[in-house]
Amino acid sequence: MHSSMLFCTFVCYKISTTQEKNSRNVARSVATHNLLPITLTLILLAIVSALRGAIAPVEAETIANIPTPVGALLQRAGASIPVLSTIAWIISVIYSGLCIGRCGIRFSIYPAYTIIGIPILGIVASCVMMSHEMLLSSATLLVATWAMKYLLRYIMVTDSYGDLSLAMLYFGLLPLMFAPAAILYPCFALMMLLIKPHWRDWVTGITSLIFPLLALCYWSWCAGSGFSTPITECYFALILPSGFTALSLIGGASFGVLAIVAVMVVCSATIYLSDKYSLNGRARVAMRFIIVMIALATVMLLMPSSSATALSLLAIPVSSLVPLMFIKMKHSITQLLWRALLLMVALNIIVMIFM
Numbered sequence: 001m002h003s004s005m006l007f008c009t010f011v012c013y014k015i016s017t018t019q020e021k022n023s024r025n026v027a028r029s030v031a032t033h034n035l036l037p038i039t040l041t042l043i044l045l046a047i048v049s050a051l052r053g054a055i056a057p058v059e060a061e062t063i064a065n066i067p068t069p070v071g072a073l074l075q076r077a078g079a080s081i082p083v084l085s086t087i088a089w090i091i092s093v094i095y096s097g098l099c100i101g102r103c104g105i106r107f108s109i110y111p112a113y114t115i116i117g118i119p120i121l122g123i124v125a126s127c128v129m130m131s132h133e134m135l136l137s138s139a140t141l142l143v144a145t146w147a148m149k150y151l152l153r154y155i156m157v158t159d160s161y162g163d164l165s166l167a168m169l170y171f172g173l174l175p176l177m178f179a180p181a182a183i184l185y186p187c188f189a190l191m192m193l194l195i196k197p198h199w200r201d202w203v204t205g206i207t208s209l210i211f212p213l214l215a216l217c218y219w220s221w222c223a224g225s226g227f228s229t230p231i232t233e234c235y236f237a238l239i240l241p242s243g244f245t246a247l248s249l250i251g252g253a254s255f256g257v258l259a260i261v262a263v264m265v266v267c268s269a270t271i272y273l274s275d276k277y278s279l280n281g282r283a284r285v286a287m288r289f290i291i292v293m294i295a296l297a298t299v300m301l302l303m304p305s306s307s308a309t310a311l312s313l314l315a316i317p318v319s320s321l322v323p324l325m326f327i328k329m330k331h332s333i334t335q336l337l338w339r340a341l342l343l344m345v346a347l348n349i350i351v352m353i354f355m
Contacts, residue, residue, distance in 0.1 A: 034115070038116070039098070041119045041342075042094060042118050045345070046089075046094050046097075050093075050130075052349055052352060053132065057132045060248035060308065063131075063307055063308070065178065065307045066237040066305045067237065069216055070177045071178060074133075074135050074139055078136060079133075081135070085135040089135075089137060089138045092137075093126055096121055096145040096315075097117075097118045097119065100320060101115045101319075104117055107152050107153060107157055110283070110324055114323045116338075117323045120264075120315075121316065123257065123341065124261060125141060127348060128257050128311055129311060131307050133309070136178070136309060139177055140313065141316075143177065144174060145316060146166075146170045147168075150164075150167035151163070151195075151289070154195075155285050156283070161204050164201060164205055165204055166208075168209040169209075169212060171209055172209040172212040173212045176212060176234070178309055179237035179238050179306075181300060183303075185210065191292055194285070194289055194292060240304070246301055253348035256348070260341045260344060261322075263337065265322060268325040269291055271324055287324070293316070297310065297313045301314060
């Protein structure tokens with residue numbers, strides 16, 4: 001009897017170790033599979049879209065962003081160095097795509113490892129429509145990427161006030177560069193409750209969020225202007241119409257790209273809501289924040305002061321949510337959507353060149 005129990009224990013141990021080894025091999029293969037083609041896809045999309053936007057921009061892309069205290073400096077700098085601004089945009093799209101894709105693997109946000117978020121970011125940020133003010137868009141994309149990176153690290157790994165403070169500092173810097181992002185100030189006061197409903201985290205997050213604006217107010221006061229001048233500038237930049245409308249996004253094949261991306265987002269959000277307990281507790285918090293960020297970025301896109309730069313902010317949470325669909329849904333369906341998306345992206349670039 002004793003020997004049979006030992007034998008059963010040994011068999012169970014061998015089975016469990018074999019399964020664990022296989023799961024590690026599968027995870028490693030998923031994480032590294034198609035890494036080179038996906039990275040090359042991102043690089044190709046970034047270069048082609050940037051060159052198309054620099055050489056043959058459509059009318060909606062030439063609409064300038066409403067000047068903000070920091071955004072005005074970037075607009076003037078970008079106008080004086082257009083070639084370097086284009087190069088900066090290409091580098092920022094590639095870096096942001098790789099960074100968001102790495103965050104998904106490193107922080108274990110999804111039930112399985114996937115890197116499909118890398119090209120998704122490039123598609124949303126640059127292949128639908130892109131602002132002709134590429135230096136401002138580059139800075140906005142990078143700041144939003146760093147904000148999302150540190151916030152995901154805070155939620156998934158560290159619980160560190162340092163990571164939370166850095167994330168909120170970057171989020172607080174966004175309204176000083178892009179006017180519609182000013183809605184983050186009131187919205188994040190409530191969104192912090194979705195992340196961690198503790199008063200110390202709330203105070204740390206909100207204090208770090210408004211610190212860039214308060215620092216700019218102090219600088220303005222030291223320079224001889226009013227202390228509230230930057231606040232007034234941000235407010236009027238928020239309500240002033242830029243001439244850009246969301247209807248301009250549905251011209252040509254852009255509507256097809258947006259429609260497929262919207263289907264992916266809806267499928268991913270539905271999968272999360274219907275099977276959220278397949279994720280661990282930290283991942284559920286991260287997904288809730290990502291979904292709310294998609295809603296906020298969509299609101300920014302629809303605001304009167306918006307521009308094509310809003311797509312840079314939308315790309316970050318979309319590329320963080322959509323990989324959930326590629327893990328949970330059937331391979332045949334996801335591959336069909338992915339190939340249709342690439343086809344519509346190629347068609348959209350061709351159409352926009354000859355418009």
